[in-house]
Amino acid sequence: MSIAAVTLPSICSQIFNCAFPVRATVSTGVTNTSNLAIEGRNLSYAITAKNGKLVPILNDCSLCIPSGQLWMLLGPNGCGKSTLLKILAGLLNPTHGAVYVKRPRSFVFQNPDHQVVMPTVEADVAFGLGKFNLTHNEVKSRVTKALHAVGMSDYLQRPVQTLSGGQKQRVAIAGALAESCKVLLLDELTTFLDESDQIGVIKAVKNSLSGSEEVTALWVTHRLEELEYADGAVYMENGNVVMHGTPSSIMGFLKERISSYTNRINP
Numbered sequence: 668m669s670i671a672a673v674t675l676p677s678i679c680s681q682i683f684n685c686a687f688p689v690r691a692t693v694s695t696g697v698t699n700t701s702n703l704a705i706e707g708r709n710l711s712y713a714i715t716a717k718n719g720k721l722v723p724i725l726n727d728c729s730l731c732i733p734s735g736q737l738w739m740l741l742g743p744n745g746c747g748k749s750t751l752l753k754i755l756a757g758l759l760n761p762t763h764g765a766v767y768v769k770r771p772r773s774f775v776f777q778n779p780d781h782q783v784v785m786p787t788v789e790a791d792v793a794f795g796l797g798k799f800n801l802t803h804n805e806v807k808s809r810v811t812k813a814l815h816a817v818g819m820s821d822y823l824q825r826p827v828q829t830l831s832g833g834q835k836q837r838v839a840i841a842g843a844l845a846e847s848c849k850v851l852l853l854d855e856l857t858t859f860l861d862e863s864d865q866i867g868v869i870k871a872v873k874n875s876l877s878g879s880e881e882v883t884a885l886w887v888t889h890r891l892e893e894l895e896y897a898d899g900a901v902y903m904e905n906g907n908v909v910m911h912g913t914p915s916s917i918m919g920f921l922k923e924r925i926s927s928y929t930n931r932i933n934p
């Protein structure tokens with residue numbers, strides 16, 4: 668499949684049955700008029716090097732992700748995945764372009780030991796709810812529901828230091844869900860996990876999207892096998908969004924790439 672066949676506007680119009688773009692833009696972002704949870708348009712990001720020169724990290728990246736779906740953000744080391752995710756999380760400001768992400772949004776970090784801060788699972792998931800002025804019963808109900816969504820109901824009183832890496836990631840995701848987060852931005856959560864923890868976390872994310880409230884997840888990964896759990900994927904190289912589409916179209920494209928590379932080095 669050629670890259671041109673799956674450019675962003677064609678994918679957006681296939682998914683949403685509309686032309687791209689169909690919305691008003693303001694200088695600080697994008698006003699969303701369709702059922703998109705995440706939209707980035709022509710996003711660029713550069714840093715200023717010590718010699719004062721601008722070093723481009725992202726070049727004119729566009730993507731759109733429908734509500735209620737799990738999408739993967741894939742690409743080789745250093746292509747800009749985490750930078751793009753941080754822009755979507757509001758942790759970095761793009762040098763150019765417009766971004767819309769449904770609120771509240773939550774960024775979950777790679778290292779499971781950086782995720783959990785309280786002594787028990789229950790206290791950790793409840794931690795972020797302090798700002799909402801909820802009753803004790805409301806807190807309890809949100810914590811229970813969120814832990815159920817990630818398959819951790821039986822761990823309510825567990826000291827967090829006794830959890831595996833994947834269980835810590837699931838507790839962190841439960842914390843975001845308890846806060847009624849609409850968008851989960853997940854940065855290479857499975858990097859430090861063994862295979863069973865890895866699958867447990869992906870399934871927990873998938874399950875957390877199937878509830879009544881529409882939660883959307885964007886998952887950064889290196890692992891192609893994780894694509895099978897996704898509803899869609901964005902593939903990046905060298906600071907560019909190269910392709911945006913269904914997992915099978917991305918997989919086909921990557922297989923073609925790998926086989927042409929293999930043919931070149933081993934004719």
Ligand SMILES: Nc1ncnc2c1ncn2[C@@H]1O[C@H](COP(=O)(O)OP(=O)(O)OP(=O)(O)O)[C@@H](O)[C@H]1O
Pocket residue numbers: 714724742743744745746747748749750751
């Ligand atoms: N603050 C910074 N200063 C200098 N270079 C940076 C900075 N932030 C990112 N970069 C560079 O930008 C490029 C993209 O980094 P980024 O972390 O977004 O890539 P990535 O695709 O997430 O990589 P990985 O898969 O290895 O985590 C890399 O070459 C990185 O070294």
